[in-house]
Amino acid sequence: MTYDFNSIEKKWQDYWAKNETFKASNTSDKPKYYVLDMFPYPSGAGLHVGHPLGYIASDIYARYKRHKGFNVLHPQGYDSFGLPAEQYAIQTGQHPAVTTETNITTYRRQLDQIGFSFDWSREVRTSNPEYYKWTQWIFIQLYESWFCKHANKAFPISELEKVFAREGNTAVEAVCDDNTGQFTAEQWNNFSSEVQQEILLKYRLTYLAETEVNWCPELGTVLANDEIVNGVSERGGHAVVRKKMTQWSMRISAYAERLLQGLDDLDWTDALKDIQKNWIGKSVGASVTFNVIPAVSSSAVETSHKIDVFTTRPDTIFGVSFMTLAPEHELVSQITTEAQKAEVEAYIEKSAKRSERDRMADVKTISGVFTGAYAEHPFSKEPIPIWIGDYVLASYGTGAVMAVPCGDQRDYDFAKHFDIAIPNIFEGVDISEEAYASKDNVKIANSDFLNGLAYKKASKLAIYQLEQLGQGVGKTNYRLRDAVFSRQRYWGEPFPVYYVNGMPQMIDAEHLPIRLPEVEKYLPTEEGEPPLGRADVWAWCTESNSVVSNDKINNTTIHPLELNTMPGWAGSSWYFFRYMEDAANRDGVFASEAALKYWENVDLYIGGSEHATGHLLYSRFWVKLLKDRGFVNVEEPFKKLINQGMILGTSAFVYRNYFKVNFNSEEYDETIKSLISKNPVLISHEELKKLKQENASEKTYRLIEELEANMENLIRRHIQDSETNLNISLDFNFLPIHVKVQYVNASDELNINGLKSDGEFGEDFKDAKFITEEDGTFKVNREVEKMSKSKYNVVNPDNIVADYGADSLRLYEMFLGPLEQYKPWNTAGITGVHGFLKKLWKLYVGENGLIVNDAEPTKDNLKTLHKTIKKVQEDIENFSFNTSVSTFMIAVNELSKQKCTSKNILEPLLVLISPYAPHIAEELWSQLGNNNTISTAPFPVFDASHLVESSKKYPISFNGKMRFTLELPMDMSKDDIEKTVMAHEKTIAQLEGRTPKKVIVVPGKIVNIVG
């Protein structure tokens, strides 16, 4: 009986599906454990071997936890809204829902054949109306919330209305728009309801705001930053302009501090936490107001101007020798003097032409212009020149800085460049070469009341004094911006929003979901409206509470609906809660209280690091909002998180002839080019290397000569020219081209016939000439690159499963290397783990069936087993899956050598292997006579007594270098070890008569002889 993996795997996959083996229960005596993968976007290309890496790791962990007696929730679903489906729809006219469905079917088939222990009964799809109903519902909750800075949490907006009616907004500490004016209770109560609504919108956690976007008029759409290359659209190369649009935004900035603090308690890598910390970008300092000194010469009546700056170093306020405004700063035009006007305007124009990216990338060029105006130092009252410079960005802080050249390198460089004074305000610090930017180990000098103080005290005192003057206040700044939530796309969640006189109104939750309307085309309208502008039935009737035809809009009872849709991150920001509820009980709730209470949050989350600032930050934000509003009990969604690395492709290159034709007439260029492309010559990589070193085989030289001559003849024949003395010469050269990796074997040899007959680019190579190695093989060059279709290095898991089985695939993906690491795929290596599985099989099954018996295990058998239990358990808990695969190999090698047939050893071994290779484990488990699935069999218990050794093979080293080993009893004393070793003949030989200076004996470890 041989190891027939195809039928075994099919058998057990069917068994698991039929028996619902991995269905999680919301009630159990067992402790709960929630293992989640970042759900996939079902793309049309299907899975390649890189995709399941994280799923295999999480599956091993989930299966391990089941063996350890946990009630495990391990669900899977699809992030099924998204741009690729929409783009495909634009091209083909097919409805995205249809293509998405097809893609999901492929994904499901591919996932199923790898043998994951997913509870598919809880599947979610973000594009399913029953799902996005609740995405819309959460949007409404955000709309109905405001954030109290004092309590540091969100509350219902109705409470804020009550506060306004009682006391106005002067005392309330709420997060709101910058331009929110102050009003009293009396004023509030006298506002019209429209005005009240407008004001409330400034406080809601999702709100409408004018946002600058990258608008591409040609494509009629908004582009993301990374869709723009060198200022034009990536697709088509069309112009892109900055345009203001009214869009929904999410007030995530309100949660900046909690998002930052919350990181401390999470079991995430420091690398990932750092990325989020950087993104949130907290800086503590002060806001300082500088008064602009009115220009005396100006004939117009000067209004008093103020410049607000944010600084992290209020202690250095006496070191200010100039100010710099961003060229776009609104004050620039007002304060610039007549004399400087021309120069300033020229500079503004110049910097406006540079893109923000451009300005940021260029660190070396220092540029700026003096405005002619001066500000007054708040304490010394000295005039401070005001400059503009494009190193200051309008979009950060206030778009203005107080420049302290002695304490900031950029200010220092600027001052040096323009010959501005650099006052030194640090005690005993040399600033003749560079600025002193450190806050530590320095005292302030030349600074009036701050003299002699260190950073902390000086900052505090400076802020206090500024407050006394009314020219400053302590402030904390965050880099984190509010998130734009509108997308001008079709394939996303519609907003539950209609407009009455331009003011947004929420649709009552009971009428959700608002389904995506049908459109005849998925493009923006000719007027530049989003695709939903094409829908004919897209108006809200407040009487029937339903979506009705647009032509009924009367703006009294029937109103237009929102045309934007939600972004990709909407549906993925809460899906982990949806899985908690049984599919059968999902009707009235996004998840029931009981389910939310039972599963709490995700214990282990595995996914790619590309979501570090998007998905992972937005989910945390939404969870905090849902917690504040009492809908969930947890502050954080993902307790432990692991980023799996990427599996790279190993591309194969062949070298193709390329002639540089030196020919005195250009009119035949095309003819020659086509002749060359129709007569390809490929050279083996090794031979090419030799050729370059000028020691290739004679055969090769002869071949090349021949080919050159042939080519020259061919060209001559095709050029109908009576002149016979055409001056043609050929430079024979080779250029690398990708070939499909499936034509290359483990020894990097190319299957020439495969390439010749390949349908895709086969015609090109059908008559190709091949210059081989001397032994007749043809070698390719290999290089590691990202796996991609265009590089012909994509490996499809379907083929691997068909050839080697899912268990081999699972083991091999883990065996490749540490989970978090980037590593290249090489199909050739899979024979190693596949051979291991065959060996494992042979340990249980002989030619005539099962060979396992009740033989008493030997000491060695037990030692091997328990060594393996210990190592595998440690490895799984450390997510070191690659090393446990090696451990299994060692165990099976040892047990094979020991000719072990004992059931007491081989049965527990199956449980150890089952998380990694579940199909073969189930099969052998059942052959051993078990009637139940192995998946809940208890994990074997490690017994240290089997590993106790009576002797140790000591490494004996001389000056730290190991020379030989010596077997000595474990219980031998230190002195006895030393005596025995020193008396040994090999020691004497090593020492050659020298007397050692020192002998180090570490019992149980090592002996080192010095001298």
Place this chain on the structure above:
RNA sequence: GCUGAAGUGGUGGAAUUGGUAGACACGUUGGACUUAAAAUCCAAUGUCCAUUAGGACGUACGGGUUCAAGUCCCGUCUUCAGUACCA
């Protein structure tokens, strides 16, 4: 520039609190079985020197600490990722 991760045979990678560097595989070479191939099994395989015995060198590079360093410390280089004139 800053932050983080990494650098070990021909390749993927092992190596516990410093204690036998290269486990386990792939590949390569040789052998067994076979008409042959596949499959399977056995052996060798870091580099260099040496017929052998054995020896020298060796974890990116240069130093240091230590009886002992891939591991700890200082400096340098390279690669990858994130971020960016953040005041």
